Amino acid sequence: xxxxxxxxxxxxLAVTQxxxxxxxxxxxxxxxxxxxxxxxxxxxxxEEISTSTSFARYGxxxxxxxxxTNDLGDWLGKEIDPTIVYSYPTIxxxxxxxxx
Numbered sequence: 241x242x243x244x245x246x247x248x249x250x251x252x253l254a255v256t257q258x259x260x261x262x263x264x265x266x267x268x269x270x271x272x273x274x275x276x277x278x279x280x281x282x283x284x285x286x287e288e289i290s291t292s293t294s295f296a297r298y299g300x301x302x303x304x305x306x307x308x309t310n311d312l313g314d315w316l317g318k319e320i321d322p323t324i325v326y327s328y329p330t331i332x333x334x335x336x337x338x339x340x
Contacts, residue, residue, distance in 0.1 A: 265316070267339030273315060274331045277308060291332040295325050312338070 265273070271291060279286045282298060289298075300308065306322045313320040316338060328334040 264340040265338070267335045270339040271331055271335035273312070274308075274335060277311065278331070281308070289331070291335070292330055294329045295331075296329065300325065 275286055275289050275291070278284075278289050278298060281304065295305065295308075302322070305325045309320040309322045309324060324334070324337075328337050
């Protein structure tokens, strides 16, 4: 089997081609992805993003939440319901939910 590298938002996950399972990212990797994503989306410095600040506080509206969950789902290799940002409203708790 050949290893394929998938890059998205400055983070990389190695996936074995033909494998039915993808390595689940760590909590830190998910957190880094979310910080990088918000930094690019909102055009603010990485250092200005707090993992305990709510997505709503950053001004994410419903369409931005849909973009975030679609892109995160693509990165994780799974479909994510956009309303999850209400159940996991911060980077910290969302990373804990999706990370290993």
